[in-house]
Amino acid sequence: MIESWRWYGPFDKITLPEIAQTGATGIVTALHEIPYGEVWPSALVASRNGEIRAAGFDWVVVESLPIHERIKRGEGDLSELFANYRQSMANLAANGVKTICYNFMPLLDWTRTDLTAPVARGGSCLRFEAAKMAAFEIHMLGRAEAEADYTPEALQMAAIWFQKASETDRDALLHAIMSGLPGAFDRYDIAGLRQALKGYEGIGRADLRANYQRFLDEVVPAAEDLGMALCVHPDDPPRDILGLPRIVSSGADITWVLNAVDSPANGLTFCTGSLGANPTNDLPALARQFADRVHFAHLRNVRKDPDGSFEEAAHLEGDTDMAAVIAALLDEQKRTGRIIPFRPDHGHELLWDAEKGTHPGYPLIGRLRGLAELRGVIAGLRHRD
Structure with missing residues (x-):
């Protein structure tokens, strides 16, 4: 497997020479400075490469390579946006970059309520607290329908948290929820988020799937022609949020995506953290089931609570049997000869x-620890063969 590292380019506090010391050989990055929907110029791709x-x-x-919200909403004439996406793909391929991880999550990417939750032996981690998310949706955003999305216990705890929370606490919660968005665009305050959510009114699961089908129909043939691999990232968290449907959260969802356009170019980013936060997902089984369409892997672990809360665990210490997942991917490599890139994801902030x-979830030392642990698992599994 190719050891890789996410780097935010000019936005990153971690430098390429520092990354070199981790032992990683591959870089995972994007042109985060380009607004969504615009063409990535070939000259800029070449310069970054x-x-x-x-x-x-x-x-x-x-x-x-972000998908514009209008595509997700199926709004208006989308021909220019699809053409721009295909042109960006072509510009990447012309510069030898041929694997694209993307997501189809409406409005927000990964969502957490705490960016520095304490870890038992020191350091901090990202955490999604169901009660705090309920407090945000109901008491700060004013989305009354959210009450149906949470347990009575979470609703009670949400009311208590909001009553005790200071303005600083509430600002920190909003900041945490907005921090999953990459690059420099589309941060919202409460009023802006309410307005953005109006664009999704009336859009349910079936509508979002139909819009996703259209996207795949528009771009997968281009990926085939360019020799590229598209790989969707699962929803994070794997549940509806802010009243927005999530449609890449389970094995059944992934089956739908891969069958929507049945092509090797239409693949999966196997994120053990996102899929692992869904208690119904058996990750080793999913890794074996979809291994032939996995083009990229995010390897991290989560520890789940019964109320739907979860936090980032150390890479080998959460609820997921990481060794079994990696074994499935290594077996796929052995079977086909293709090499799957992976990266350590969402490390703890340590020392x-x-x-x-750095960007929340992307510290240097915490990810270095994760990479070293994953490297050891891979070495051990190869030794068995």
Whole structure:
């Protein structure tokens, strides 16, 4: 497997020379400075790729080439947006970058309520607290329908939290929820988020699937022609949120996606954290089931609570049998000869990570620990063969 590392380019506090010391050989990045829906210029792709190569890496995966919200909503004439997406694909392929991780989550990407939840032996992690999310939806955003999405216990705890929360606490919660958005665009305050949600009024699961089907119909043939692999990232968290449907959260959802356009170019990013937060998912079984369409892997672990809360665990310490997942991917490589890139994901902030001021979930030391642990699992599993 190709050891890779997510790098936010000019937005990242971690430098390529620092990443080189982790032992990773592949870079996962994007042109985060380009607004959603615009073409990624070939010259800028080439410049970023040249910078990566000069530092001794290969740009192995684009994460992400974002999908404009109008495509997700199926709103208006989308021909220019689809053409721009295909042109960006072509510009990437022309520069030798041929794997694209993307998601079809409405409005928000990964969502957490705490960016620095304490870890038992020191450090901090990302956490999704059901009660705090309920407090945000019901008491801050004013979405009354949200009451049906949470347990009575979570609703009670949400009311208590909101009553005790200071303005600073509420601002921190909004900041945490907005922090999953990559790049420099589409951050919202409460009023802005309410307005953005209006664009999704009346759009249910079937509607979002239909819009996703249209996207796949428009771009997968281009990926085939370019020799590219598209790989959808599962929903994070794997549940409806803010009244928005999530449609890539389970094995049944993934089956639908891969059958929507049955092509090797239409694949999956196997994220053990996102899929692992759904208590109904058996991750080793899913890895074996979909291994032939996995083009990229995010390897991290979560620890779940009965009320739907979860937090990022150390890479080998959560609810997911990481060794069994990796074994399934290694078996796929052995069977086909293709090499799957992976990256350690959402590490704990450890030691002086907090002083670095990196993107939430993407510290240096915490991910270095995760990469080292995953490297050890891979070495051990290869030794068995």
